[in-house]
Amino acid sequence: MTARPYVVLSAAMSVDGYLDDTSSQRLLLSNSEDFDRVDQVRAESDAILIGATTIRKDNPRLLVNSDERRARRVADGKPEFPLKVTVTQSGDLPADLKFWHHGGAKLVFTVDDAAEKVSATLGDLADVVSAGPDVDWGFVLDELGRRGVKRLMVEGGGTIHTQLMAADLADEVHLAIAPLLVSQAAAPRFLGTADYPGGSTSRMRLLEARAIGDVVLLRYAPKERG
Numbered sequence: 001m002t003a004r005p006y007v008v009l010s011a012a013m014s015v016d017g018y019l020d021d022t023s024s025q026r027l028l029l030s031n032s033e034d035f036d037r038v039d040q041v042r043a044e045s046d047a048i049l050i051g052a053t054t055i056r057k058d059n060p061r062l063l064v065n066s067d068e069r070r071a072r073r074v075a076d077g078k079p080e081f082p083l084k085v086t087v088t089q090s091g092d093l094p095a096d097l098k099f100w101h102h103g104g105a106k107l108v109f110t111v112d113d114a115a116e117k118v119s120a121t122l123g124d125l126a127d128v129v130s131a132g133p134d135v136d137w138g139f140v141l142d143e144l145g146r147r148g149v150k151r152l153m154v155e156g157g158g159t160i161h162t163q164l165m166a167a168d169l170a171d172e173v174h175l176a177i178a179p180l181l182v183s184q185a186a187a188p189r190f191l192g193t194a195d196y197p198g199g200s201t202s203r204m205r206l207l208e209a210r211a212i213g214d215v216v217l218l219r220y221a222p223k224e225r226g
């Protein structure tokens with residue numbers, strides 16, 4: 001049995017806890033220095049995971065952007081880009097999204113009912129793994145560990161972060177707090193309502209608090225609770 005990866009949840013949120021607003025344009029919460037920090041965290045990861053809604057809505061390329069960081073990965077014997085991973089229940093992931101056409105290898109976890117559709121849509125653009133009737137996160141982490149992923153960065157959205165936090169599968173949380181107020185009930189939040197381990201009185205250990213221009217980075221260890 002191979003070890004599961006070390007899981008880092010990474011998000012930028014407004015002071016009132018939102019990941020985005022309800023407009024069709026992606027809300028930029030970080031500043032350029034913080035986006036560069038995120039690029040470094042990506043470069044240190046073996047795989048990066050995002051939810052299917054974020055792929056459809058933001059249409060990200062999800063790359064390590066710095067030439068130097070990619071060159072260092074290659075010099076260290078790693079692939080130039082981390083593995084890009086997503087999960088989908090609906091299987092609704094069109095082949096023309098940028099996610100499939102930039103960077104290195106891609107992997108999709110889906111359910112038995114959608115696996116054929118995803119494979120037919122994506123062809124050789126991605127490896128498709130069927131996780132059974134549901135996508136179980138323990139299964140996902142076991143499979144990533146089996147594929148040699150030691151460090152997994154999860155970049156959201158909130159649906160994904162909520163499930164991993166509730167299942168106590170996050171080793172670290174990186175939260176960049178931006179000086180913005182979204183205040184739109186329908187906008188996505190960093191974390192939704194869930195039965196979180198330890199309940200509302202359980203304090204996570206703070207690993208770091210750092211100002212990055214007008215953004216504040218907080219790093220927590222959710223499994224190390226008081």
Ligand SMILES: NC(=O)c1ccc[n+]([C@@H]2O[C@H](COP(=O)([O-])OP(=O)(O)OC[C@H]3O[C@@H](n4cnc5c(N)ncnc54)[C@H](OP(=O)(O)O)[C@@H]3O)[C@@H](O)[C@H]2O)c1
Binds near residue numbers: 110
């Ligand atoms: N500020 C930030 O750091 C940041 C980062 C990322 C995203 N965002 C924002 O967050 C928003 C999207 O977040 P979101 O919470 O709505 O969606 P999301 O977490 O990106 O994706 C949710 C989707 O992932 C799939 N999924 C999740 N859990 C699954 C499971 N256990 N089994 C199978 N499939 C599963 C489903 O896809 P199907 O619908 O295909 O079944 C589900 O609808 C966007 O507005 C984006 O801009 C912000």
